[in-house]
Structure formats: C-alpha cells, structure tokens
Amino acid sequence: FPTLWCPECQTSIAQAELEDKEFPSNFLTVKFESEGKELPVATTRPELIPACVAVFVNPKDERFKHLKGERARVPLFGFEVPVFKDESADIERGTGIMMVCSYGDKFDVDAINRYKLKPNIIFNYDGTLNIGKYKGMKIKEARKKILEELKEKGLVLEQKQISHIVNVHDKCGTEIEFLPTEQWFIKILDKKKELLSQGKKVKWYPKHMYKRYENWVKGLVWDWNISRDRHFGIPIPVWSCKKCNEIILADEKELPIDPIQTEKFCKKCGQKAEPEIKVLDTWATSSLTPQIASSLIKNKIKIPYSLRPQAHDIIRTWAFYTIVKSYFHEKKLPWGDVMISGFVTLKGEKMSKSKGITIDPKKIIEEYGADALRFWAAGSKLGEDLDYSEKDLIAGKRFLTKMWNASRFVFMNLKGFSGRKPKKLEKIDELFLKELNRVIITTTHRFEVYEYSRAKFNAEGFFWRDFTDNYLEIVKKRIYNEKGDKKLSAQYTLYQSLLTILKLIAPIMPFITEELYQNYFRKTEKVKSIHVSGWPKRDIKMHEKWVETDIEFSANRWHLLINLISRIRSVKTENKKPMNAEIILTLEKKEHEKLKDVLQDLKDVTNAKEIKTGKFKVEFKK
Structure with a gap:
C-alpha cells in the first residue's frame, strides 16, 4: 500500500510529520496523443511521466467531448495508457486533463485503487530511479534530464515558471514521495x-x-x-509467518522484547516466524x-x-x-x-540546532544567572512565540539585585521585631496591605489559568511601583524615628509584604527567593523551604468590601496617594530639585478629604512642610 515516504531519511512517515514548503518549479504542458490527435497534459513533475498508468478527463469538459478512443500515447516513452472520463479531473486546473501516475499524490493512490490499475513504480526507496537510462539518477536529476529530452523532441507545448507549495518531511525538509511499503x-x-x-x-x-x-x-x-x-x-514486538500470513504477538509478560533477538514459531504450521525489523x-x-x-x-x-x-x-x-x-x-x-x-525565536526565526540558529543557555546562565533566564522566559504569553531579548535578561538581573537590596534594607530595620501584629495598624499600612491583597488575588488567578506572564507582570509591577518606589520611602521616617505601635505597624507590614512578594515571585525565580527566605524568614516561619511553604492567603471578602467602597480607580486611596507622589516627584525633577527638597503642597479639596488619614505620610515622603487646599500646586521653600 502506498505510504508517505522520505527518500532522504529512507523511512515511512505519518501525516503529522508533513510540512508545507514553497519551491520554484516549471509548470509544463506536455503533448500526449490519442487517436492521432494532440492531448495537452499539465504537470510539474516530468520525471513521473514514465510512471503514468492512466489519463482522466472530466465527462462535463466540452473541450474533450470528441475523445472516443480509450487509449493515450505517453510522450517520450511511447507506451499507451487508458483514458477514463472521471469527475475527479478538475476542469479549471491546468489543461483539465489529469495524468495518473504511481504515485504523485494521494489522488493518484485513490484513482489507481478505484480503477484497479497496475502501478508502475519507478522510484527506489533512496530517491533514485530504477528504469532504463535513468537508473540510479536522483529524482531532481531525472526531472531535469527528462525535461531536456521532451524539449528536444518538441513535446513541450508550454513552459512557465511558478512557485508552489510542496509537502516535505519536517525532520529534513525533503520532498516526500508515495511508495508502496508494508507499515503498521x-x-x-x-x-x-x-x-x-x-x-x-x-x-x-x-x-x-x-x-x-x-x-x-x-x-x-x-x-x-x-x-x-x-x-x-x-x-x-511482532513476528509474522510468511507461509500462512499469521501475525504473532508477544505476550504481555514478555515485554519489553526485541523480536530480532527472540525466536518465535507459527502455531499453525510450526514454521519459524520472521521478526519485525x-x-x-x-x-x-x-x-x-x-x-x-x-x-x-x-x-x-x-x-x-x-x-x-x-x-x-x-x-x-x-x-x-x-x-x-x-x-x-x-x-x-x-x-x-x-x-x-510558543517556542523561542531569534530575530523572528524559530531556534534550530540543525540550522545553527541557537543561543547557548549555559553561557547565558554564567553571565546572568538561571533566575534572570527564567525571568525572561516567563515573559512569554500563552500560545505565542517569544523572541530572545538580552535587554530582558538585563532587566531580570536588575530585578534580582533590587530584591536582594530591598530585603537587606527591610531586615536591617526589623531588629527586635517579634512577628507580632499590632492591635491597630496605621492607616497607610492598612491601605498598602489591602493593595497587596488585591495583587495576591490577581496574581493567584493568573497562575491558576496558567497565564504566568501576567502573574509575573502583576508581582513584578507591585514590587517596583508599590513596594520599593513608594511604600519603603513612605515608612522610612517612621521606621527610623518612631517607637511603639507606630513602628511595630510598619515592621509588621514590611515583614508580611516582603514575604508575600517572595512567594509570588518564587515560581518564576526560585533561586533568589529561596536564598532570601533561608537568610531572613526560615527561622521565624519554621518551614524548611519557601517552595513548600503555604501560598499567600487571599481575603476575597475584604477585597470585595474595598471594591464596594472604592468603586472608581481614582477613588482608591492607595493609588491616589502614589499617583500624587509621582506627580510631585515629576515637578521636582522638572525644576531640577532633589527629591528631599522642602515644598508647600496644595491639593484639590476632594483629594485632601480622601487622604486626610494619611496626610502625615504624604508629608514625610514628599518633605512637605505644609499641605493646603486649592488647585494642585507644588511650591519650593526659598
């Protein structure tokens, strides 16, 4: 039975191993004859002409109604083949006449089986021809030679250059053939x-x-x-008896077994069975x-x-x-x-060892570390390819350094902290932990639906924007100067938020998070590894209540606060002032009212000596 065959790898293959590849080709109209009249047949594969076993014309094709004969003479090779009127011949394709060969494609396989035609196999398994003076020639070599001979004898009616899609073997890129072989x-x-x-x-x-x-x-x-x-x-694990065509299967208890190394005998005739090779x-x-x-x-x-x-x-x-x-x-x-x-690409092209399109991961790990490599890889969206980007590796390494430094800063200021939660949290700490709870909810959801790139985006964004750029700056004055519950509230929030951030990042950057956990948290958490510790708990009810009271994004006081801090920093930068420059701050009345519980924190982080109401303005003290 004809199967898909790769003449380069010299093996049968499955449909799943086919790829489409575009090739330039000659589209020929070749002169067959029937009853002494010209019969134009279109083909891109002149090397298959000696394998022709029939010619099909569509019974509805008016151009060939005159055909009464049942035979056609094959050009160059001189033998005759039957002519059949069959609707599988596409009137709109080529000349409308279909050359049936053994085998050019699956249509040939179907046609030969339907009409019980005897195939004429001219290709060997290694992609060479087995007929006459073309014996031993590779297929493409024979294609060129036969085309030359057709031209010499005036048998090519028309020739034009085209580009068409051909099935190739995905392993080697070789054009596949259809050859009769016994397969399973x-x-x-x-x-x-x-x-x-x-x-x-x-x-x-x-x-x-x-x-x-x-x-x-x-x-x-x-x-x-x-x-x-x-x-x-x-x-x-199969043997076959060639005498009585009996198939002998291995017993399940014998598996695994190599039939070449084990003899089996046919139970019907007693003859030694042949092993499957x-x-x-x-x-x-x-x-x-x-x-x-x-x-x-x-x-x-x-x-x-x-x-x-x-x-x-x-x-x-x-x-x-x-x-x-x-x-x-x-x-x-x-x-x-x-x-x-997806898969990894390099400048838009899929990485491939055989094509030399590769990046050595060992060198990347030596230069940037495994966590930075994982950080880059976690940037890929579900179902989409990811192009190699060194700038993302640099960003990953920068993230590692920042986590290390932020953790060191936090624990430098946790001396004497017992882990106890104060009876009452400061309002700013409460707002920050509510935002952290929101990030736990969204990041956990992203992981649950395997959107690891969005989980990474959420956790990383919170670390940079909320934790290091804002919260650490907001609590510095309190952590340095205050005592009692005010300081304890800041310490508790720092401890819990840093531990949570490390856990959210741990699936993506397992090494740095484990190192920081072992250095700072294992003693108090009493779990041997961050990777077997409990996942951060989500307080869905608290989040829902928060959403109900702060429906609009702008009404979320934490975001309102950090947006104001960002605006004030921008004004200082525009005026070429240092971040610790003293200011007098004027806020809109609505903003002033919403932030009334955290105005002291806003003063501390912006070094505002006074906060007034009115149109937003930042004034610098002279």
Whole structure:
C-alpha cells in the first residue's frame, strides 16, 4: 500500500510529520496523443511521466467531448495508457486533463485503487530511479534530464515558471514521495467524531488553541502510521509467518522484547516466524507519557492528570496522539487541562540546532544567572512565540539585585521585631496591605489559568511601583524615628509584604527567593523551604468590601496617594530639585478629604512642610 515516504531519511512517515514548503518549479504542458490527435497534459513533475498508468478527463469538459478512443500515447516513452472520463479531473486546473501516475499524490493512490490499475513504480526507496537510462539518477536529476529530452523532441507545448507549495518531511525538509511499503497503522479516520469530542472535553489554555486541534482532526486523510524504517527506536514486538500470513504477538509478560533477538514459531504450521525489523515512531511511545509517569509511582496516580504543558507546534502530534492513545486504551482523557506555549525565536526565526540558529543557555546562565533566564522566559504569553531579548535578561538581573537590596534594607530595620501584629495598624499600612491583597488575588488567578506572564507582570509591577518606589520611602521616617505601635505597624507590614512578594515571585525565580527566605524568614516561619511553604492567603471578602467602597480607580486611596507622589516627584525633577527638597503642597479639596488619614505620610515622603487646599500646586521653600 502506498505510504508517505522520505527518500532522504529512507523511512515511512505519518501525516503529522508533513510540512508545507514553497519551491520554484516549471509548470509544463506536455503533448500526449490519442487517436492521432494532440492531448495537452499539465504537470510539474516530468520525471513521473514514465510512471503514468492512466489519463482522466472530466465527462462535463466540452473541450474533450470528441475523445472516443480509450487509449493515450505517453510522450517520450511511447507506451499507451487508458483514458477514463472521471469527475475527479478538475476542469479549471491546468489543461483539465489529469495524468495518473504511481504515485504523485494521494489522488493518484485513490484513482489507481478505484480503477484497479497496475502501478508502475519507478522510484527506489533512496530517491533514485530504477528504469532504463535513468537508473540510479536522483529524482531532481531525472526531472531535469527528462525535461531536456521532451524539449528536444518538441513535446513541450508550454513552459512557465511558478512557485508552489510542496509537502516535505519536517525532520529534513525533503520532498516526500508515495511508495508502496508494508507499515503498521492505527486506524483513526473512522474515529474522527469521537476524537473531536474528547478534544472538546479538555480545557485549552488559551481557548482558541482547541481550533488547531479541531482543524487537524478534520483535515486527517491518513490513518496513523506508527512504524519507521530506522535502525534505532522501540522495537515492534511482532513476528509474522510468511507461509500462512499469521501475525504473532508477544505476550504481555514478555515485554519489553526485541523480536530480532527472540525466536518465535507459527502455531499453525510450526514454521519459524520472521521478526519485525521496523521500530515504533517516537510519538507512538511519547503519547503514553501519562501512563509511563503513573508506572514510575506504581500507578498510585492514574489518568486523567491535571495538566499537559506543551508548545503549539506539536498539538497535531504530542497532544493529539496522547488523546488518541488514552481514548483507545482507557476511554479516558489523559489530562484535564492543556497549557499551550510558543517556542523561542531569534530575530523572528524559530531556534534550530540543525540550522545553527541557537543561543547557548549555559553561557547565558554564567553571565546572568538561571533566575534572570527564567525571568525572561516567563515573559512569554500563552500560545505565542517569544523572541530572545538580552535587554530582558538585563532587566531580570536588575530585578534580582533590587530584591536582594530591598530585603537587606527591610531586615536591617526589623531588629527586635517579634512577628507580632499590632492591635491597630496605621492607616497607610492598612491601605498598602489591602493593595497587596488585591495583587495576591490577581496574581493567584493568573497562575491558576496558567497565564504566568501576567502573574509575573502583576508581582513584578507591585514590587517596583508599590513596594520599593513608594511604600519603603513612605515608612522610612517612621521606621527610623518612631517607637511603639507606630513602628511595630510598619515592621509588621514590611515583614508580611516582603514575604508575600517572595512567594509570588518564587515560581518564576526560585533561586533568589529561596536564598532570601533561608537568610531572613526560615527561622521565624519554621518551614524548611519557601517552595513548600503555604501560598499567600487571599481575603476575597475584604477585597470585595474595598471594591464596594472604592468603586472608581481614582477613588482608591492607595493609588491616589502614589499617583500624587509621582506627580510631585515629576515637578521636582522638572525644576531640577532633589527629591528631599522642602515644598508647600496644595491639593484639590476632594483629594485632601480622601487622604486626610494619611496626610502625615504624604508629608514625610514628599518633605512637605505644609499641605493646603486649592488647585494642585507644588511650591519650593526659598
């Protein structure tokens, strides 16, 4: 039976291993003859002319109504082939006449099977021809030679340059052929409906990636070829008796087994059976990864697992085949969720070792550290490719340094802190912890739906904007100069917020967060690692109550406060004044009223000696 064949790798392949590639080509109109009259046939593959076994014309095509003969003479080679009137010949394509060869494409396979034609195989498995003076020539070499000979004999009616899409093997980029070989298949074409249903039951992240799965299943035209003509791979545990065509399977207790190294005899005739020398396609075994994972822990956990993380380019292989295997073996899903990432590109092109488009990760880790590399990688959005960016590595390293310095500053000012929460928090600390609670809620949600880039964005943004740029500056005066509950409130807030930030960042930057946890928190938290400690708790009710009272963003007092601080800093910068320059601040009446509980904190952080009401203004003391 004709199967997809790669003449470069010299193995059969599956439909999932095909890629489309554009090639320049000659579009020829070649002169066949029927009853002494010219029969123009269009082709881009003159090397397949000697493999022609029939010619099709559409019975509705008025141009060829005159054809009464049942034979056509093949140019250059002189033999005759039957002419059939068949609606598969596309009136609008080429000359409207279809040359049926063994084999140019799947249409040829179908046509030859329907009319029970005898195929004329002219290609060897290594991509050379096996006929006459062309024997031993590579396909492209023979294509060129036959075209030259057709021209010499005046058999080319028209020739034009075109560019067209051709199926190639995804491993090597070689144009595939259709050659009759014995292979092992898993029937899937008759199960499309069931496989679409199974795919719908999975939660796809992002949702639109299900469409790729759906399109793939609907577009299948071949059953799943699981055997490969390679030297290395998982052996297929099968023997066959050539005398009575009996298939002999290995007993389950014998597995794993290599049939080449084990003799089997036919139970019917007693003759020694021949071992299968082909090996399994890699996807035939990697599609069992959930079951393999279960076997490693003595099946204490069984499918469905919770998650499959993978890239979008292997939805048609790893995701699809895993769903197929789990359905056929157990009528179950392999996992509940599938998280689809992209792949890494370099200047917009997919990284590839074979093409030399790579970056050495070891060198990156040596220069920037593993956490900085993970920081960059976590910037990829679900389902989208990520281009390598050194500036993001630099940003990651800067983030590491800032976390280290901020942690050191916090604990320099926590001397004597017992971990006890004061009876009453200062209003500014309360506002800040409410904002931290909001960030816990949003970041946790992003992680729960696998949007790690947004989780990173939330946590990192809070660290820079709210914690280091503002809160640390706001509490400095209080932490340095105050005593009692006012200082305790600041210490408690610093401790809790820093620990929470480290936990939110830990999945993305595990090494720096673990180091800081061990240095500063393990003694009091009494948990051996940040990575087995409890995830920050969300107070949903507190957040909902806060949202009810501060419906508009501008009414959120924490954000109102830090926006004001930012505006004041901008005015100082514009006037070339240092950040500690003394000012007299005028606020709008509404803003003054909303911030009445934290005006002293605003004074401390902006060095305002007086805050008045009126139109917003920053005046510098002379």
